[in-house]
Amino acid sequence: MTKKKVTIRDVAKEAGVSVATVSRLINNISYISQETEQKIQEVMKRLDYQPNEIARGLAKQKSNTIALIIPDITNPFFPELVIAIEEFAKLKGYNLILVNSHDADLKDPRFWKDFQSRYIDGFILASFDFNEEVLKGIEKLKIPFVRVDRAADFQSNDSIGVDNYKGAVIAVEHLIEIGCQKIAHISGPGSFSPSIDRIRGYKDTISKYFPNQSPIVFQGDFSMEAGKQLTQRMLEEHPDIDGIFLGNDMMAIGSLKALKILKIQVPADIALIGFDGIKITEMVEPELSTINQPIYNIGVAATNKLIHFIENTQDTNQYDLDVRLIKRESTLGFIRK
Structure with a gap:
């Protein structure tokens, strides 16, 4: 036979107080005497009463x-x-x-x-x-x-x-350091703040190192499919690209898939680097270089x-939210032509 659930009314009746008094104790919203509190606590323990958390949240206007x-x-x-x-x-x-x-x-x-x-x-x-x-x-x-x-x-x-601009600069400079001379960028949606900062970091770095070269940016949506499709389209329009900075790791994985379909070697022919540092970048072949977010x-x-x-309290904590470059096979084996 199912045991009947004890209610706040049962506790109040057993303790000889009102339901409102029991509620005040449970929700700690006003003073009651120590004697009354002790009596209610004893009854709650004896009856094994468990307060309704939702009801408590409503009473306190806080649900945790x-x-x-x-x-x-x-x-x-x-x-x-x-x-x-x-x-x-x-x-x-x-x-x-x-x-x-x-x-x-x-x-x-x-x-x-x-x-x-x-x-x-x-x-x-x-x-x-x-x-x-x-x-x-x-x-x-x-x-x-x-x-x-x-x-x-x-x-x-x-x-x-994180500092998305800084991360983009680090990514593009890494591609330049390994010898890439024509670097393209597949970005996230142009209306998102991280995308805007990563595009800006890419463009500024290209302008700094290759002042006579126009930036190549194709806008994606952070999905694997976007990385795949835009890589194929990009290479149709710019077949001499030798480095691609992707706006996130999922698009980088899609780009890697597209290059395998096209029988283009990564990293020997084209070096790839993503952004985020998700764990799956270690599980693809070749493993992907990335800008790691904490x-x-x-x-x-x-x-x-x-x-x-x-x-309504003050946050005085300091957190390490800096980006860092993780170098892996998708860039480290690049062969400069």
């Missing part, structure tokens, strides 16, 4: 739940980010809800209205091309949020990320900043 909104759970960058955020949130007493949504969803006012009804304390936004109208709509929710990766805006205090540290820093926003 944060959400992470990402654009593509199939991209290995984001599961690595999720692990970091979930582990740190749990350490701080918060639960995590994962929301996989596309730009179209986030630009729909109904999405945010539904989102508000979930009683989320705050959220981390790792996707989405902001415009002023949508940003104002999000701010009207009065829910703390932090932006990372594609959503980051480093003019704002609510963003966590993904775990980004997740921890973003979560910590968000919790400080939620709790």
Whole structure:
């Protein structure tokens, strides 16, 4: 026979107090006498009463739940980010809800209205091309949020990320150091801040080392398929390319696949370098050189900043969020013609 669940009313009746008094104790929202508190605690323990966490959250207007909104759970960058955020949130007493949504969803006012009804304390936004109208709509929710990766805006205090411009410069300079003389770039969407900074870093470096050469930029969408298709198209238009800097590792893997189909040797004929440092870059053949982002540290820093926003406390922590070059086979075996 199923045991009947003990309710707050059962506790109140047994302790000889009102339901409101028990609620005040559970939610710690006002003073009750030490004698009354002890009596209620004894009854709760004897009856094995477990407070309803959702109800507690509603009473305190705090659910100890944060959400992470990402654009593509199939991209290995984001599961690595999720692990970091979930582990740190749990350490701080918060639960995590994962929301996989596309730009179209986030630009729909109904999405945010539904989102508000979930009683989320705050959220981390790792996707989405902001415009002023949508940003104002999000701010009207009065829910703390932090932006990372594609959503980051480093003019704002609510963003966590890396120096994408610096990473791009390092990537292109590495291709130049190994002997590449005609380097192209396959970027992410031109409206995303990281893409803009990586394009700028690429163009400035090409202008510095090859002032008579025009930059070659093809715009992708951070997907493997974009890397594959744009590499094929790029080589049709510019067959003398000998180095490609990809806006992320997934596009670099797609580019590698395209070059294998075309029977072009990597790195002997064309050197490839990506951006992100996801683990799968070590599992392809040849292994991919990349600009490594400290993904775990980004997740921890973003979560910590968000919790400080939620709790109205100051974040004094310092995090190592610098990018670094990882040299692997896709560049180190390049043969200068």
